[in-house]
Amino acid sequence: xxxxxxxxxxxxxxxxxxxxxxxxxxxxxxxxxxxxxxxxxxxxxxxxxxxxxxxxxxxxxxxxxxxxxxxxxxxxxxxxxxxxxxxxxxxxxxxxxxxxxxxxxxxxxxxxxxxxxxxxxxxxxxxxxxxxxxxxxxxxxxxxxxxxxxxxxxxxxxxxxxxxxxxxxxxxxxxxxxxxxxxxxxxxxxxxxxxxxxxxxxxxxxxxxxxxxxxxxxxxxxxxxxxxxxxxxxxxxxxxxxxxxxxxxxxxxxxxxxxxxxxxxxxxxxxxxxxxxxxxxxxxxxxxxxxxxxxxxxxxxxxxxxxxxxxxxxxxxxxxxxxxxxxxxxxxxxxxxxxxxxxxxxxxxxxxxxxxxxxxxxxxxxxxxxxxxxxxxxxxxxxxxxxxxxxxxxxxxxxxxxxxxxxxxxxxxxxxxxxxxxxxxxxxxxxxxxxxxxxxxxxxxxxxxxxxxxxxxxxxxxxxxxxxxxxxxxxxxxxxxxxxxxxxxxxxxxxxxxxxxxxxxxxxxxxxxxxxxxxxxxxxxxxxxxxxxxxxxxxxxxxxxxxxxxxxxxxxxxxxxxxxxxxxxxxxxxxxxxxxxxxxxxxxxxxxxxxxxxxxxxxxxxxxxxxxxxxxxxxxxxxxxxxxxxxxxxxxxx
Numbered sequence: 001x002x003x004x005x006x007x008x009x010x011x012x013x014x015x016x017x018x019x020x021x022x023x024x025x026x027x028x029x030x031x032x033x034x035x036x037x038x039x040x041x042x043x044x045x046x047x048x049x050x051x052x053x054x055x056x057x058x059x060x061x062x063x064x065x066x067x068x069x070x071x072x073x074x075x076x077x078x079x080x081x082x083x084x085x086x087x088x089x090x091x092x093x094x095x096x097x098x099x100x101x102x103x104x105x106x107x108x109x110x111x112x113x114x115x116x117x118x119x120x121x122x123x124x125x126x127x128x129x130x131x132x133x134x135x136x137x138x139x140x141x142x143x144x145x146x147x148x149x150x151x152x153x154x155x156x157x158x159x160x161x162x163x164x165x166x167x168x169x170x171x172x173x174x175x176x177x178x179x180x181x182x183x184x185x186x187x188x189x190x191x192x193x194x195x196x197x198x199x200x201x202x203x204x205x206x207x208x209x210x211x212x213x214x215x216x217x218x219x220x221x222x223x224x225x226x227x228x229x230x231x232x233x234x235x236x237x238x239x240x241x242x243x244x245x246x247x248x249x250x251x252x253x254x255x256x257x258x259x260x261x262x263x264x265x266x267x268x269x270x271x272x273x274x275x276x277x278x279x280x281x282x283x284x285x286x287x288x289x290x291x292x293x294x295x296x297x298x299x300x301x302x303x304x305x306x307x308x309x310x311x312x313x314x315x316x317x318x319x320x321x322x323x324x325x326x327x328x329x330x331x332x333x334x335x336x337x338x339x340x341x342x343x344x345x346x347x348x349x350x351x352x353x354x355x356x357x358x359x360x361x362x363x364x365x366x367x368x369x370x371x372x373x374x375x376x377x378x379x380x381x382x383x384x385x386x387x388x389x390x391x392x393x394x395x396x397x398x399x400x401x402x403x404x405x406x407x408x409x410x411x412x413x414x415x416x417x418x419x420x421x422x423x424x425x426x427x428x429x430x431x432x433x434x435x436x437x438x439x440x441x442x443x444x445x446x447x448x449x450x451x452x453x454x455x456x457x458x459x460x461x462x463x464x465x466x467x468x469x470x471x472x473x474x475x476x477x478x479x480x481x482x483x484x485x486x487x488x489x490x491x492x493x494x495x496x497x498x499x500x501x502x503x504x505x506x507x508x509x510x511x512x513x514x515x516x517x518x519x520x521x522x523x524x525x526x527x528x529x530x531x532x533x534x535x536x537x538x539x540x541x542x543x544x545x546x547x548x549x550x551x552x553x554x555x556x557x558x559x560x561x562x563x564x565x566x567x568x569x570x571x572x573x574x575x576x577x578x579x580x581x582x583x584x585x586x587x588x589x590x591x592x593x594x595x596x597x598x599x600x601x602x603x604x605x606x607x608x609x610x611x612x613x614x615x616x617x618x619x620x621x622x623x624x625x626x627x628x629x630x631x632x633x634x635x636x637x638x
Contacts, residue, residue: 025050034060038098057093065100065140068214075220076201100137107133107141115168115597118614120500127483130172139176143214145169151427151588154580161583164609167593170211171483177208181438182487184385185445196316196378200284200305203298206388207283209438211590212426216285219425223288226260227253227306241310247346250323250335253306254344257299261290278400279430282392289425292400295392299337303344316379318387320347334376349376389442393435401429401557416581419556428588429557437480441488444473464489479506500611504594508560510540510552517608517616525596525606527582528553529569535578536561536568537586537606539595556582558589573604 020028029037029051037056041048062070110130117123131138146169150161183189184205191202204220207213231252232241241249280292287294287302300321304314307323314335315322323333334347347355353372357364362371379387401419423429447469464470470488477488482503504510516522523538530536530553540552542565549565574582583599583606586592596606 020047020050022050022053025053026055029053029056034097034101041094052092052094054091054093057097061093061097061100064144065104065137068140068143069136071217071221075217076204103133103137104141107138108145111145111168111172112165115162115164115593116610118500118611120498120503123500123611127172128486131175131486135176138172142169142173142176146173146211146588147215151584154577154584161587161598163583163587163593163606164597164611165593166587167590170590170593173214174211174481175483175486177213178481178484179487180205180208182441182484185442187382187449192381194381196380197313198304198308199316199379199381199384200301202381202384203284203301203388206385207285209434210283210285210426210430211434212423212428212430212588213283213285215427216283216289216291216425219289220285223257223260223302224306224309227256228309230256230259231310238310246312246323246333249310249312250303250307250333250346251344253310253312254303254335254337257303257306261287261294276397277392277395279396279398279432279435280400282388282396282435283430286426286430291423291426296337297387297392300335303335303337317376318379318383319375320352322376385442389439393439396435398432399429399557399559402432402555402559416556416585419585426588428585431558431589433480437476440476441473444469444476448473479503499615501615508539508552508591508594509562510560510595511543512539512612512615513541514615516541517612523551523570524608526570526604527574527579529572530561530563530567532569535574535582536563537582537592538568554586554591554595556585558586558591560591576601576604579604 037051040051107130110126114123114126114130117126146166148166180189184191189205191205194202232238277295278292280286281295284298284301286292287298297318300316304316304321307314313324319336321335323335332349334349334352335344337344349372353364353368356367356371401422448464448467451467451469452463473488474490477484501512504512516524526538527535528538536553536555538551539554542549542551550562551565553561553563555561579599579601583592595608595612597609598607600607
């Protein structure tokens with residue numbers, strides 16, 4: 001007879017990790033880091049099977065690398081049949097994550113070595129080696145490196161802020177982004193195949209000249225989704241919306257567009273009407289993010305894109321958006337957005353001609369026959385590029401940060417909170433040097449293409465280099481953006497005769513002597529007070545200019561100033577918070593990392609990077625290589 005087991009006689013074995021079902025591992029993995037999961041894979045085969053599930057690693061791959069690439073495709077609205085597939089070939093997402101992580105670590109190590117490279121020739125060679133990685137692998141890594149945690153938290157800047165690595169990563173990222181801009185200049189971009197019914201991709205590519213482009217990109221999708229929700233609402237369907245009058249539909253879309261812009265910033269002070277056009281107003285993603293009002297032409301570009309979401313076909317002109325009216329077959333609706341207003345004004349051709357005749361005092365029939373045809377001509381892609389560089393850039397009075405903080409600077413103190421609020425997403429203004437560089441490059445490329453008017457569009461590189469306008473373009477690129485030299489068909493980013501110090505002197509008028517680098521009491525990297533209110537960073541030695549000692553300074557906005565030494569106050573020691581805020585504000589522009597590597601809190605100064613410190617060691621060429629000398633000019637052995 002068998003005895004009946006009681007709960008007291010049953011032996012319960014302890015539950016181990018191997019006993020976890022697969023669905024439990026999905027919940028456990030959500031609370032573990034990547035390093036923990038990779039460590040657990042070495043426990044046993046059963047545990048490795050649980051933590052290697054497809055859903056765990058696919059989500060992490062998309063969050064770390066693939067999401068950024070998919071976001072760009074969605075922003076540009078690539079057709080589904082043209083979008084790249086990011087599915088793993090063998091469906092082993094764990095293996096794919098480990099391969100991608102290995103590639104990321106390899107790239108990061110190369111970037112760290114690149115930031116410490118002393119020789120300009122070696123820097124050029126290593127720069128090109130990093131760019132040989134696949135674009136889909138390199139782009140997400142560079143985008144993450146230029147968005148470190150300390151960019152929003154000044155306290156982290158004191159612990160692990162590395163400005164030189166940030167600047168080097170930014171130069172690599174700009175090389176990738178500026179490739180699209182130069183393709184527009186050389187007339188080889190797919191955006192040139194667009195017509196006047198969809199010009200948003202063209203202006204999105206032009207916005208890639210902005211260093212903050214990758215941080216601003218998610219706001220494009222945010223605005224589109226918010227406009228869709230606000231226009232339709234909880235009860236209105238798309239079919240019901242299409243039954244509304246055309247004018248009503250366009251007005252609703254335009255109103256929702258401006259509301260979604262303001263949703264990107266915590267304050268509405270930046271949306272007050274103003275007289276001038278600033279650099280930030282010309283960048284489409286900054287308008288989407290709500291950091292600026294934006295130019296009226298770009299409002300029409302965004303409105304045209306949003307109308308396409310609802311099936312409304314439009315034609316863009318330089319001043320109006322032409323909407324085909326279903327109610328009036330013989331005429332069209334002409335939409336314009338006057339300055340200082342956030343609601344569109346709708347015209348017909350007759351009412352627009354009547355309004356212009358009333359304002360100018362010219363006969364209405366003359367306006368209709370002579371003025372309207374040119375005013376309502378469709379805006380082509382080539383004309384759009386010319387308008388952008390020749391008209392919009394010339395209208396800009398500079399960055400809004402530099403303008404507002406330099407006006408009446410003797411009585412207005414630099415407001416860190418205002419700066420952080422205005423550039424809540426981008427974290428940095430758009431410098432004048434960036435727009436000036438591309439405007440001049442556009443003029444040179446246009447002259448080169450004019451010389452090749454009888455040649456095919458895809459002219460040979462040697463034919464381009466024979467143009468008399470090519471050398472000015474190359475000199476411009478090497479002076480302002482040497483990382484773009486490959487886009488103007490030049491090998492290397494520098495000439496053999498140019499050192500890093502001579503390039504800094506040519507780029508920002510920063511004269512740095514080896515004596516100042518070796519001097520422990522040097523003022524390089526210290527903060528001084530300018531105009532009694534604003535802190536600036538000293539980035540050069542003192543030099544004579546018109547017989548008066550001058551020095552080059554770096555503002556928190558990233559702009560360089562050449563000021564007289566007597567106008568600077570070195571005696572006021574900046575507080576700890578000021579140092580941290582200055583680094584957080586100036587670093588995202590990339591200017592701070594050109595000179596410094598990190599922040600030394602106890603000495604209240606920024607430390608020179610390795611590329612500049614190399615010039616502080618006396619060296620001499622010898623058959624045996626480079627020999628270093630001490631302060632007494634004696635060779636250092638060993």
